[in-house]
Amino acid sequence: MKLRLVLGDQLSHTISSLRDATKEDMILMCEVRQEATYVKHHKKKIVFLFSAMRHFAASLSTKGFNVHYVKYDDPANTGSIRGEVGRLADQRGISEIIVTAANEYRVLEDMKQWANALTLPVAIRPDDRFLCSTEEFAAWAEGRKQFRMEYFYREMRKKHAILMTDDGPIGGQWNYDESNRKSPPKDLTVPDTFHIDIDDITQDVIDLVSQHFSDHFGDIAPFHFAVTRDAALQALDLFVYARLRLFGDYQDAMVQNEPWMFHSHIGLYLNCGLLAPLECIARAEAAYHDGSAPLNAVEGFIRQILGWREYVRGIYWIKMPDYKAMNFLEAKRALPEFYWTADTKMNCMRQCITETKQNAYAHHIQRLMVLGNFALIAGLDPDQVNDWYLLVYADAYEWVELPNVSGMILFADGGIMGSKPYAASGTYINKMSNYCGSCSYKHTVKNGPKACPFNYLYWDFIDRNADKLRGNPRMGFMYQSLDRMTDEKRHEIQVDTDRFFKEIAPHEKS
Numbered sequence: 001m002k003l004r005l006v007l008g009d010q011l012s013h014t015i016s017s018l019r020d021a022t023k024e025d026m027i028l029m030c031e032v033r034q035e036a037t038y039v040k041h042h043k044k045k046i047v048f049l050f051s052a053m054r055h056f057a058a059s060l061s062t063k064g065f066n067v068h069y070v071k072y073d074d075p076a077n078t079g080s081i082r083g084e085v086g087r088l089a090d091q092r093g094i095s096e097i098i099v100t101a102a103n104e105y106r107v108l109e110d111m112k113q114w115a116n117a118l119t120l121p122v123a124i125r126p127d128d129r130f131l132c133s134t135e136e137f138a139a140w141a142e143g144r145k146q147f148r149m150e151y152f153y154r155e156m157r158k159k160h161a162i163l164m165t166d167d168g169p170i171g172g173q174w175n176y177d178e179s180n181r182k183s184p185p186k187d188l189t190v191p192d193t194f195h196i197d198i199d200d201i202t203q204d205v206i207d208l209v210s211q212h213f214s215d216h217f218g219d220i221a222p223f224h225f226a227v228t229r230d231a232a233l234q235a236l237d238l239f240v241y242a243r244l245r246l247f248g249d250y251q252d253a254m255v256q257n258e259p260w261m262f263h264s265h266i267g268l269y270l271n272c273g274l275l276a277p278l279e280c281i282a283r284a285e286a287a288y289h290d291g292s293a294p295l296n297a298v299e300g301f302i303r304q305i306l307g308w309r310e311y312v313r314g315i316y317w318i319k320m321p322d323y324k325a326m327n328f329l330e331a332k333r334a335l336p337e338f339y340w341t342a343d344t345k346m347n348c349m350r351q352c353i354t355e356t357k358q359n360a361y362a363h364h365i366q367r368l369m370v371l372g373n374f375a376l377i378a379g380l381d382p383d384q385v386n387d388w389y390l391l392v393y394a395d396a397y398e399w400v401e402l403p404n405v406s407g408m409i410l411f412a413d414g415g416i417m418g419s420k421p422y423a424a425s426g427t428y429i430n431k432m433s434n435y436c437g438s439c440s441y442k443h444t445v446k447n448g449p450k451a452c453p454f455n456y457l458y459w460d461f462i463d464r465n466a467d468k469l470r471g472n473p474r475m476g477f478m479y480q481s482l483d484r485m486t487d488e489k490r491h492e493i494q495v496d497t498d499r500f501f502k503e504i505a506p507h508e509k510s
């Protein structure tokens, strides 16, 4: 009998491990302690994944497949994927193990040891749900000094014939980002995100997570994520119908108490396999052709999936395992406690962390320009920042989280992904949000106790990292400004920075 293993982020009926499955084979799915706790994932994320796994297993059983599903609280559960594969192999006289390659370096390395450890043939099949294979990305990257996403994206547009005419990109441009930076008007109405009622399976999982993961970060309620493919397709359709039209215009905008904005909220479904990237792209492209969404919105959305998503995965696999250990700026400050409690006077941080805690979601610009920007300019330790991002978001898996954190926000990779750090002062946050209006600090004040911390931390970051960044051609202007500063101004920046860090880390006080 063949054993086919389906992991929690492999919930696609077309997954390579199941492609030639027969009713005689055994399909194993397991909820294991090791994966749920190696970082203490957000409770809502665990509810989502366990419930989606249970629904997927039920749909396989309905089709007549022989599914062996191990629940988290099964007393015989060994707590690891390898342990469960070995246990079933012993019990059932398995002749071969078939699995799709794990999307995480750590798990894939372990899989490669199974044949020896279990003395059974193990077939590890490629995960072909992505639009660019790891080999294809490696060939694209070969010989390049810099891996710019924009060039990769253009290749992907041509390869998959998306938004293309015979003469080039539809509309004549590859990228419409200059139309995608509108500030939100005061009377902006944001449609509600997708909601689906909790069924018995999800309720059982909620009870289990409440009991076994009470010390994990985040709120379970309200729980309204899709946990089946049908519901995930409905969530996709709702996005295309209600939000896509304005996705581009307000892509970078942040509004107090509006966590969902005009983003799609489908990352969690794509990353666990309930949705496929090409079907999301096709629906958006069709909305452009039928006139229901403009080109700047559709191109912007497609670029995120066809470009960024595939690109970060490619970077992950060509650079691991070294990528995880990179710390180009030698940042070492501990993650402040307020990343867990949201207890900070900085309204932008409080908003984004509170919403993250409630929803296991924050949109891209909150992750990048508020939470990430702070982590960069405050010099937070990349390992701690990576752990935080990996556990708090329902869509977080190392292959996508790590390049976004170490590459995009922290510049820990020294410029593999971005040509310069994405550091910004309070002026940017004020331009793209209405957070500053409800803040104890003033974004217009540069120094002193009332000053926005982003303002002085920004210059402290530039100063602190001068030996690493001064030579960067895209940072020349910043260093010219720093060099023009009076000694008194630089002293004020230092005093404010020291005071701020003392305030947020009381244990550092003497």
Ligand SMILES: Cc1cc2nc3c(=O)[nH]c(=O)nc-3n(C[C@H](O)[C@H](O)[C@H](O)COP(=O)(O)OP(=O)(O)OC[C@H]3O[C@@H](n4cnc5c(N)ncnc54)[C@H](O)[C@@H]3O)c2cc1C
Pocket: 262, 263, 264, 265, 266, 267, 268, 270, 271, 301, 304, 305, 308, 309, 310, 312, 362, 363, 364, 365, 367, 368, 372, 389, 390, 393, 395, 396, 397, 400, 401, 404, 405, 408, 409
């Ligand atoms: C610091 C940081 C950490 C991040 N961690 C994750 C993560 O763990 N998992 C994750 O899926 N995305 C991550 N992202 C990328 C992006 O923020 C999320 O994909 C997005 O916010 C998910 O929400 P959405 O589905 O509403 O996306 P939308 O804004 O509607 O975008 C549509 C889709 O495009 C893809 N996408 C967009 N931007 C990126 C990107 N930079 N990298 C990869 N895919 C992208 C996602 O699949 C997303 O669902 C991170 C970004 C930053 C800056």
Ligand code: SF4
Pocket: 345, 346, 347, 348, 349, 425, 426, 427, 429, 430, 435, 436, 437, 439, 440, 441, 442, 443, 452, 453, 454
């Ligand atoms: S003033 Fe500064 S800390 Fe306050 S919300 Fe604005 S950017 Fe954030």
